[in-house]
Amino acid sequence: MSTTATSKPRLVTPQFVLLGAAALAYFLADGMLVPAVPRYVAGELTGGNIAVGLAVAVFSLSALVLRPWAGRLADRRGRSVAMVGGGIIFAASVACYGMADSVGALAALRLLTGVGDAFFFVGVVTAMSDLAPAERRGEAISLFSLSLYGGLAVGPPIGEALVGVGFTAVWLAAAGLALVAVLLALRVGDTREPVVDAAEARGGRLIPRAAVVPALLLLALIWGMAGFLAFVPLYALDLGLPGAGFLLFGFAGIVVVIRSAGARLPDRLGAARSVRISLLCTTIALATIGCWRSVPGLVLGTVVLGIGVALGTPAIMTLALDRAPAAERGAVMGVVSMSIDLAQGLGPTTFGLAAAATTRNGGFLAAALIAAAGLALASRSVARR
Structure with a gap:
């Protein structure tokens, strides 16, 4: 060959x-x-x-x-x-x-x-x-x-x-x-790719069907991350650490390394499989931080969360693009990217409400439930490949 x-x-x-x-x-x-x-x-x-x-x-x-x-x-x-x-x-x-x-x-x-x-x-x-x-x-x-x-x-x-x-x-x-x-x-x-079909060129719905499930999956993924980033500086102090700078640096570092050195992972594993692995990692990470109230629990959870987030966003967007016709790619990306803005508002808010009703550990567990719901949706709605 x-x-x-x-x-x-x-x-x-x-x-x-x-x-x-x-x-x-x-x-x-x-x-x-x-x-x-x-x-x-x-x-x-x-x-x-x-x-x-x-x-x-x-x-x-x-x-x-x-x-x-x-x-x-x-x-x-x-x-x-x-x-x-x-x-x-x-x-x-x-x-x-x-x-x-x-x-x-x-x-x-x-x-x-x-x-x-x-x-x-x-x-x-x-x-x-x-x-x-x-x-x-x-x-x-x-x-x-x-x-x-x-x-x-x-x-x-x-x-x-x-x-x-x-x-x-x-x-x-x-x-x-x-x-x-x-x-x-x-x-x-x-x-843009040339579009032959006139009806396709005029565009379809404002919210294309191909975008709905990926948007919900991205919402579930970023929701927990947004709550983590907002409250981990305070939670680190609760555990007696001087601050959370090394945790945030490590989290960002993991994301950057996987997105660069491991950039091909979502394609090699397949978008659907990568999404499930990502949401599973996110669920385990947030649950670990919430249940294991210790510095090792926080460090381990941060590492696993970084892996989940690094894999998740590229895989979810790939999944959306694979389902979208060329003439609707912009509409699909517009709807899917809305989830980032929405999660950045809802994540810290719901985390704060859960923490006020229980403890900050309860906030992490509430975020884990959201990620678990996303994992369940991915398992049911996304074809295995």
Whole structure:
């Protein structure tokens, strides 16, 4: 058999690299705002805890609501239109943060930033799925996610350093990076596959059937992770540790290593099998932390949770893309990515309610039940392969 016949389809093309660079520039800009916005509200706008929470949360609200429409736009008008439009809205709104003289004005601008995020994120993740060969989608999503993790790891320290210069420097630097992402997205161009069927080209439902189960599975996975990230700093203190920095670093490190060195795992194991393994790991991890109230229990649970999260997101998105026709990829990615925003709100909230009614261990156990429900759904709804 010839080498050409046995070689894998190429994944890392110049277009794929350009797309990854656009994503990295955008997520660096996004990461810079993470420490800067709360400090701006509390300092320059003299807002309290509620004001800080409002300014941070409204971003996710508009992003959550608009993701399905962003997906439809990406399907009908092209991924580049969604990325470029979203990036420009993001950059323009952030550049105006310094003009906000009240928490309400900043919150309105943050809503616009969320609009930009909805369109850019859905556009870039859908373009990535277009460029990836079907049998390497899990690997593509794993590698693509490193742009997000890299931006959100490096962006905040840069933002904090620039706050020392002045908040205007943060806003202009973040807006500038977003415009760099726009220019790179323009170089990528439209990545849609040609659609022959006219009815298919017009698009289908706002919430495609192919997206429903994967969206619920991703919700179950991220729900527990969001609660863990919000409360593990406090739980570590409960156990007598000086802090949770080494746990959070280790968790992120496990995710990055598996998503890079083990990027091909979701494709080799199969998307369905990877999803089940991921939700099983997540359930065991959260239950271990909740039942074994000790430092070893927390460390072991953190390691297993990192494995579950690292495998889960690429596998679930691959599962959704495998079920979606080419003309609905944007809509599917829009609906599935909504689960991330929803889980980041519901996870800490339900964890807090469960912890208030019982203990923080009870919060971890409640999160484990959500993951177990996702595992049951995956076992029943996802074909074994």
